[in-house]
Amino acid sequence: MVLQRPYLELVAAIDFSPALQGKDAGEILGKGKLGIPIYASIDQLPRKFSAQVVLHTTVSWLEDALPQINACIQKNFSVISTTEELLYPQWKYPDIARQLDHMAHKHKVAVFGTGVNPGFVLDTVAILLSAACIQVDSISLQRVVNAATRRFPLQKKIGAGMTVQEFRKQARSGRMGHVGFVETIALVAHAMGWKLDNIRETLKPKVADRRLRTQFLSVEPGQVTGIHQTCRGKIGRRTLIDADLQMYIGAPDPFDRIVVRGNPGIACHLEKGVAGDEATIAMLVNAIPLIVDAPPGLKTVLDLPLVRWTGNRPGQ
């Protein structure tokens, strides 16, 4: 996607896989040698290497991503990241958020977490829809994904093919299911000016009632086929934002749905859902011109001009 943009230049890639190191990114992409080296880590970049933006797509959890993001900032690279918890770190990790913002200012770069979910369908779109409301009372968010259409790591992440027992054990460890739901709720609440008292998540397995196959794996009846996850943001006993995500192999009718209750109420249905893997890449690359032009700091989508397709550069 970067190579297709006439106003962007892909200057390097970084991947820890030994199989990729020393190769040319053009070769990996099936485009022949393009003179784009693949480094094993950011420390291996040449001394005088310069770049404006790093597209960072490694891990979901902020604490795991933090050393990588900090290394980018220290080299004066802005960062656009799919780390789900970076969407709105101010809720779970206010100290890290402050530190990232401070570092970004010091190095005059912008740091921005985005993606499709979190980052687009259930938060950015919902926030925009609220603009047409005189009053907003509450917001409901729903996403149903047929995980059979998604990449292998996602199918693993939702537990497809696990026993229910194994799923429950992994779920208790907190490293199972969709990451970023809390950040979606916290970002929407922040945009609405709602000071939530708490955000609570639930996670249950969806269980297969028949044999299912994807190009990567198969699921027997009684095994886990994916997740049903919910998240609620409350003030006192009142739920202001509720979110419901079903992501499983064989979901028959995928969609995204946002209901803003208020005056007027708005119900938005995204037919068939927004295709996750493509849309995530798009959100990253489309943000590049906006991030390059942004003042320094830790950014959310609220700080940027209206995000949009920037295939021809932003129109201004």
Added chain:
Amino acid sequence: MVLQRPYLELVAAIDFSPALQGKDAGEILGKGKLGIPIYASIDQLPRKFSAQVVLHTTVSWLEDALPQINACIQKNFSVISTTEELLYPQWKYPDIARQLDHMAHKHKVAVFGTGVNPGFVLDTVAILLSAACIQVDSISLQRVVNAATRRFPLQKKIGAGMTVQEFRKQARSGRMGHVGFVETIALVAHAMGWKLDNIRETLKPKVADRRLRTQFLSVEPGQVTGIHQTCRGKIGRRTLIDADLQMYIGAPDPFDRIVVRGNPGIACHLEKGVAGDEATIAMLVNAIPLIVDAPPGLKTVLDLPLVRWTGNRPGQ
């Protein structure tokens, strides 16, 4: 709506209706005296009167609105306006757009045209949806409005109760139908970085096949019940953006629909459509904090942070 916002203060109203002049806006709103005078024109404001923003809701055509908007700018008031042609005056009126931008800079104010259509459902929402696309090939916009639910001036504007002959005559004069379709297309094209060769509109009457009544008027069979308007933006022979608006008394299934064709494609359905009169007011008032914080100039939604409900002030 302004009175309901704790961080806003309504300091005056201006209306040319002699019936309102000298009255208190609070009385007109049924809230008793609030000390908010209604003036006949901007020239009657007291000498030392100060305000930050004018919410300007008078006429659809830019040339008619221009003296009013210029008068606001000269008094150093920012302007948020429902004048449909102000949404993106750069297409039809590049000279006026340049002049407004120059004046706004000189007086350090921002000037912004918004509303629900144009301004939200078929342009701002479509632009945001494109953010999730690697590639955008074309965009289709559709809105069906049951005009029976709308205010009387709108029912008149779409020709409800006219003969077909009268409608055609008025349509030829160019002062019939929905204003702002061209601006919607031009704004979306600008956001996509598409340099359109032309934008063409068509306008046809919808004709009643039975007797219809609203709280304001009745329509006999064979009379006009509303409009069917289309607008297309092309580069060469290729249509990049097409828009279709049906707005008539008795439309059975109102909705708004945006289809972004590309990779991935996105189809967005706003169920029952976004209620026009309320949403227009909301777009105006919700923009206030964003416009007050914006750098000077003639603005489009692309220049502002993500527009959103600002009932509790923007969350930053």
